[in-house]
Amino acid sequence: MSAPVSLTVNGRTVTLATASAARLSEALRHELGLTGTKIGCDAGDCGACTVLLDGRQVCACLVPVGQAAGRSVVTVEGLDDQGLRAAFLRHGAAQCGICTPGMLMAASDLLRRVPRPDEQQIEAALSGVLCRCTGYRKIVAAVLDARRASPAGDVETKAMGARRPRIDGLAKVEGREAFGADAVPKDALWLRAIRSPHHHARFEIGAWTPPAGVVRVLTARDVPGRNGFGIYPDIKDQPVLAEGVARYRGEPVLALLGERAALRAVDESAIPIRWTPLPHLHDPAAASAPGAALLHADRPGNLLTEGKLARGDAEAALAAAVHRAAVEIETGFVEHAYIEPEAGWAVRRGDRIEVTVSTQTPYMDRDEVAGVLGIAPEQVRIVPSACGGGFGGKLDQSVQPLIAIAAWLTKMPVAWVYDRPESMAATTKRHPARIQARMGCDADGRLVGFAFEGTFNTGAYASWGPTVAGRVPVHAAGPYRVPAASARARAIFTHLAPAGAFRGFGVPQAAIAHEMLIDDLALASGIDRLEFRRRNALRPDDLTVTGQALGPSAGLVACLNALEPHWRAALERARPGRGVGIGCMVYGIGNTAMSNPSTMRIGLAADGRLTLYSGAVDIGQGSNTVLAQIAAEALGVPADRIRLVAGDTDLTADAGKTSASRQTFVSGKACELAARDLRARLARLANASPEARIALGAGIAVEEGGRRTALDLGHLAPDRNGDALAGEGRFDPPTEPLDANGQGAPYASYAFAAQMAEVAVDRDLGTVKVLRMVAAHDVGRAVNPTLVEGQIEGGIAQGLGLALMEEWWPGQADNLHDYLIPTVGDVPPIETVLIESPEPLGPFGAKGVGEPGLVPTAPAILGAVRHATGVRPKRVPLTPARLRALIAGRSS
Amino acid sequence: MAAYARPTSLREALAALAEGPAVPLAGGTDLYPARVGRPPPERVLDLSAVAELRGVTQDADSIRIGAAVTWTELIESGLPDWCRALADAAGEIGGPQIQNRGTLAGNVCNASPAADGVPCLLALDARIEIDGRRTLPIAEFVLGSRRTALAAGEIVSAILLPKPRQAARSAFLKLGARKYLVISIAMVAGAVELAEDGSVAAARIAVGACGPVAQRLPALERRLVGGRLDPDLVRAEDFAALAPIDDMRGSAVYRRDAAMTLVRRLIGKLRDPG
């Protein structure tokens, strides 16, 4: 034992029992309970743990407790800078909020020394903190603005269209928000998984007496219910713990329960697992070749699923085309890299289990946990913690099944927090794609035909593979009028981490291909690239490639028109080494040709308190705020009247998953309906019409035609939530199934966008600097423009990563210094233009924006690089080495 | 020795090490990241409070950078202009959190092929002071990837930069795949001494991340001496001895090609420091 260390933390003198060689972050979080300091990597890479040590920003995960002796530590809880916090709220600088404490501390270090910093100083000061949600620009703007007194009357009272600060924002900027790892009970057991070091291996577990402090070892045999989970009701192919065969590097085979420190100290090589490595298949071409060994006996050809589309005779149309283009493009594994690794804890209460977890999908978690425990879904309660970023990655099971099983069996609370390497190695990724596509147009530059063949590497288990294979063919031709099209997308099993859901479900990969083709054809027909797109853009009432007639909300032409002046100016500036590119997209909101309802409830208590019970989880994108704004608008009350209960499966109704950009559109509509229902019920009590005004001030009143009726709800028996009156709304967007040729009406609403990128390329080194982005998005109606911009900017940052730097490969990039995501210095200024072409089905005309922000970005950047250099990528990310090779005319 | 010791003098530090093996710790920015999910080393010798290891000092012959001096302290110490390579490298290490904690000595002792400090020290002809007793030239100190000339129980006490006898300049250039927080794909550092007539009197040009250890380019250095700083003097064969590898960050072919571009630009920068 080392001598106890004394220091000041947030102005208070404390003496720590934590070992002197341990990380300061450990002492802050686990001994002092200061969980505002976040852990994203324990390796200095993410900066989420940034605190001030004697006034200077440091990573608490890299400071030994002993070096803090006699010094002053300030954490977000002790940050004395209300101006900075207020600026973060005002600018929407916190989305999920997991990076926010680190950003605030880094900014405060700067502001103490430089009260009025410029943008460059701010970027340098924040450069050690990664944010995966915002694209950084709003954070930089907030710091620039931190010393401005918050102007009076800044907060708008209107609900719809207002730039309201997030309803859950204050907790985020004060470091009080509880994420998956932040509220673990003190008496919890911890869990550690032992994972396969091989891509494919048979294994046997021998007898083992674990060291002191490890209280229990779990194997596949301990799973009480079904040892399998998966997104689709009929595909539960992923085991909680592998049974005799591991199919990817990182697959869990054993779980240890015990004290945290004891688990850490376990030497894996001492555990008697006898591995017999087996040949592995990584390349989908090899895995789908005749005679290839099967990952799953019931999946011939290692084919998980195949999605198809055929409209007209694409081959004949291509043969008759005046100009034809063809591309072959390959994309890599992309990791979600949310700054909050998977985390949660479970506790058994009698014959029920309660799981608190960072998730995008509480109701699916509930059903999966029930399945692996062999109990009824009603016996499971999922309580979503704040979610420190999801992007699709938290639409799968991670900690849930094992912590639930462990808590069920031991009757003790059990917690599990992935470390970064585990999160990178074992969780889902964006599907690597290999795409071959062709497109043709007539002499006037009108598209006549399109053909697409995509192979998606789906890894070892199904996860969301079928969704990707289903969505891609429908989107493969892009946002264009294409009379004849054929498309096929296959998802192939390999011995790699499962590829799952990631912002866009395969569409971003496909968009790279269709936008390259469009650029080719524009070039071949001598038409300006923007003009070519406008000529072919889908417009209201047009038929899509699935034969669906679009409704009135199809604003791509308006998006392109908005870009045009920027485009012309950028073309003027272009020269060798500096280029401009453009990307367009269409995105179907909600599940593909499948029912995906949402139910929302709003309650009114006798004392006038309004509560929105929302099963939709806010993963940083802002649905909590948006739904409250919609509810307020529909009720006709100020938005700040709405209190929120979110996610808890015992207290809310199923709103479906936070995926497919659907919560604003689907849950938003359900919310509007719930509000209208409540309003009508109130009005009825006052014998007024459903349009009567609700007045909540001193008491509850209904006003109509100059008549005011005060209502006393005290005589109504309160329901189990304590509400006197409640409204409910359910919305399931109308879709039609797709036939064998992929024809039908798969989505009720479509979002459109066009983005433009300007880049500078260092042609000798192959490096690309994105100088500026302009993004025009048709969002139907911007419920909260700040949040919409935040989604677009964050999507652009991820699209930039996809285009230029992000690529994961097992064992080679299981951390955030080999796997590179954009830093504050990589995301350029972004100008957003919001096009509002109201969606009749959506709440007050709104549709979705969560994924669309990312889809057109990589195509725009890659097009700009091509404009600057004349080379077209064969593989993304277009890393400096790959780009340089293309420029120098080398093959790799 | 105890699980953790934080001596305040070099004598105590060496005495602690003499009691048995312990892992030296300075800023911890290499040490902790190498142990994610694992407990800290069993015995840690924290060097950050050792008086003799603190501060940047100078005498008539050299500048002495204590082994506990952080990158930020180095930047703020007001290094003379001929040390510009090192100051520039310091400003490009990780982000502010890493610069506030990490040390040049730790960077050298960690002996990563991608350590940005090493090519700078090659260019500046640095010597590594060990235990306050003996010194080794940097080229004899870093022996390979993660290998140094330190024997068990020895520590680096300081880094010595010999003062040039005539007008001198140095420069550093780093290539990474993103703006901040990036491990170099390749980096180059150079130092030149200039005669009265502006011709090159001495030149040291080093390339890092293109082999297990950063290396100087002797053929190019010889070609530069006696003439002007001319980027066109750089030839492909100057890079023949490098042994770059293919990895996630770039191919060997690319590294060699990029190193040549960087060295050309470096010579331009040495000519026109701006």
Ligand SMILES: Cc1cc2nc3c(=O)[nH]c(=O)nc-3n(C[C@H](O)[C@H](O)[C@H](O)COP(=O)(O)OP(=O)(O)OC[C@H]3O[C@@H](n4cnc5c(N)ncnc54)[C@H](O)[C@@H]3O)c2cc1C
């Ligand atoms: C996010 C991040 C970004 C980084 N970016 C860069 C970068 O851009 N460029 C770069 O080159 N490096 C980078 N690094 C690596 C690291 O920060 C540097 O190598 C740093 O200078 C190491 O110094 P330290 O004092 O923290 O070393 P420590 O971690 O304390 O020690 C490193 C090693 O050296 C030994 N050691 C330390 N001091 C002595 C001594 N005096 N005598 C004997 N042995 C000693 C230790 O035992 C250990 O093995 C980065 C690291 C992180 C986490």
Ligand code: FES
């Ligand atoms: S947790 Fe410390 S830098 Fe990521």
Ligand code: FES
């Ligand atoms: S808001 Fe920055 S990581 Fe989520």
